[in-house]
Amino acid sequence: MTHGETVDRDQLLSAQRRLDALGPRLTGSDAHHAVVEEVAREFAELGLEVHRDSHTFERWDLPRSADGLRVELPTGPVQVSSAFPYSGITGPAGITAPLVYLEAKRPSWSKAKGAVAVIEVPHIDLPRSLLVSEWGPMVTDETLRNPVLSATLLGPKLEKARKAGAVGVIAVWRGIALDNALGQYLPFTQPYHDIPALWVAGDEGAQVVAAARSGQQATLVLDATLHPGTTTDTVWAVAPGTSPEETILVITHSDGTNGVEENGHLGMLELARHAVAQPHRRSYVFVLTTGHLRIPAVSKHGQATSTWLEAHPEMWKGEAGQARAVAGIAIEHLGALGDIEDTTTGSYSLDATPEPELLYATSREVHDIAAPLWRDIGSGDRRIVAPGPVIHFGEGEPLFERKIPAVALVTAPQYLLALREADAVTHVDLDAMVKQIESFRDLLDAFDATDSAAFGSVVSRSVFAKFSALLKLMQILKRAKTAVRLY
Template sequence: MNRRFDSTKLPSREQVWSWQRRVDEYGPRLTGNAAHRQMIDELEVELKQMGLQTYRDRHHFTKWEAKQWRLSVLAEGDREEEVPVSFYYPYSGSTPAEGITGELVYCGKGPGRFRDAAGKIAVVEVSSPRLPSALFCKRRASDPVHERIPRILSNSVISSVLRGPKLEQAAAAGVLGIICIWRDLSEANARAQYLPFTTGPQQCPALWVGKEAGSRLKQLAKQGARARLLLEADSEERAESDTLYAVLPGRNEQETVIINTHTDGPNACEENGAVGLLAMAGYFSSLPLAERGRSMVFVFVTGHFQIPQFGIHGQATTRWLHDHPELWDGKEGHARAVAGLTLEHLGCLEWKDHQEGGKVAYRATGRLEMELVYTGNPMMDELYREALEGRTKVRSITLRPKSTIYFGEGQPLYMAGIPTVSLIPAPDYLCATGEAGGLDKLDAEFMYEQIMTFVKLALAVDATPVERLGKTQAPAKGMIGLLVKE
């Protein structure tokens, strides 16, 4: 392994954590909102102060922002009893300021049956499918060696995509609105989950509730009770959001290493990959040109939380690849990307639902969240595992993709044939807004060591001849051809 790593050139732990605290202070950075724009602006300032040339791609999209949401059951004498709401369904639609009123009708488990729900408010249960992990990936290696991927996977992001209601079908059936019930999550785990984020603007306003409220609503639906659903939202056509990128020249400008993440996200960990990219940019920009073999391209894409409007048949980075072939495809005098490194969800601690005294409690397990790391071929896997040397906090499993399934923004690089290493942990609170996904669920030292690993990895990649870095390994054969975006 390349031994040139100099810890004195990496921004300090204090500096990295101050950047992370700033990410938390912005609040939810939903695609194109004020907080998201501010983050991108400040990232650019940091990069320029490091001496990097920055560039922006401006994109236009339809932006949807929820303003207020509420659910109540109508009782005798026009009395209304408020029902606790876990959160709103992003980009689902909006109601008038007074909300919509209608009879509740139970439409089964998601995606729901809406034939009897015209002019009514549908109630749909969303279960958490228990899927064999073998469907999604093949394990390459682990550190510590005893770590294994759970045999069965269950995740709220996947649940919302696979088992959530089909809003376009509901709207076509004349449904006024939908109440989605989290069947298998504790109330605390379900709170403020910004899910799903894989659908574009819809025309059927929907809210999420926990299983306790959901159980009551199911009973009320059987009794023909009426409810009022409020989801006020602003919609702006041709809203703007920027992808930011910077090129750090190396001696060989015809070969590039792409280092990417996204900038939009609802909490402190989703997405804090930009902190890792800043630290890496700080390290490599401090090196003289003579010590940088290949050019590095740092890409901070927008649109991960509105993939249907930004991506091209895949994650948001597909748009950037489409727009900038000169930096990666190796054709007609273009530079060739010899590797792609993706950082997402840094420093995460593990939180899980647990049965305690007949009730389900959502709490920290005392463990690090599992570092799921896609490695695009055996050589990239070897370089990553060597870069783990010296870690005091590590719980890393490297994965070979199966079929077309590759979670996160490393997927477009892999599908473009670029050898990849992509860090993509998936904590239960990944998409929870506010305090449900705050700094209390991150470990500063763990985060710093993850960044240090990727600096070492980038150094090793830079020192490895292109023929040894190899090509993207064909995906392992999977049992399904499902592409889940995250």
């Protein structure tokens, strides 16, 4: 793919279908390893030297059968929406114990000593202004909704539950469609807790709450397994430029839950093909990061790419004897279709049109470079945003924290972290995916042609803005917990 050419749609479609057929690629799994090795082979076939950074960790694996993930009440089984990742294990027989209902607002975990704690978790909308900032006027009444936010901010505190002597936890989603809750691999950023925990939703959740309120017993089965000594690799390659003292970083991650999360490597490979087809001034560094779905195993602070950056300052830091990264690109969730949820009727389905993009530019100047190049994918929202006062989502975050000017795509439909098995329906709009990759290609060319001083300074979050946003967020979460009531 040279300048002005379009992406090979057939090749891209074939690659996406292979990814869909693999199903979930959880960190360190065989399917995840297959993706990493495929990218490494393609780098090598392009004539690029492949580098590896290996990590070793204890992998927690989901049960292999439906029978290994269940809740049995005296009245019969209830459908489990998903397992709480890296919570704990029960073995095939599970654990049988009384259910104890805990108030969501101020859960007294000690009341659940020797029991299975049941706690409700509201699925909420959050003001967009708390999560992203705008380069233009903010529409103040906009909200964003994603189970990632609800599970992370309002989910059960398993460390407290374990220390208090609870033997298990059932988290009951409130305000979420049953099909939306199904398979959610959430929250995915926590350490291993050594206490089994599950999610249930809808009428099944109502049954669990009623059983807990009446002090019934239940059997909880989470027949997960632990695999110490699991290895996983970040692979990376450099396309040398004529002025290698300056670099442009191109980042994505390899692990994922479905065909959108994560397909960013398909775009990265297209940019690598483009890079080797023509000379360029800066060296392009292509990094396929591992551990996005197992951040505690690879990173002490920040998203998984933080570890690669700390290990390889010679590629970006710009001190004596080191190249300096003048800009970065983070590619995630290409071509993501939208979804439609009706919490009144409980219906949930994929939309026929793309999800509105979440596309960051971390300086005004980078925004102005990207805006005329970015193609309209037909999602109805073409805003390029700035990082919010509290968080920058996705693997572009480590670039932001190190003040490397960057553009990062991290579109977030509600199913983003939901496990989808092999050969399930694709969640990708091919036309949108092609346009996004072509936009990134043109952006890479523009970055290569831009003087280093013209990228501007990465925006900074003021202490006041952080404090104000966190205070408002705490008030919203408090109200959400207070609003949890009987079914």
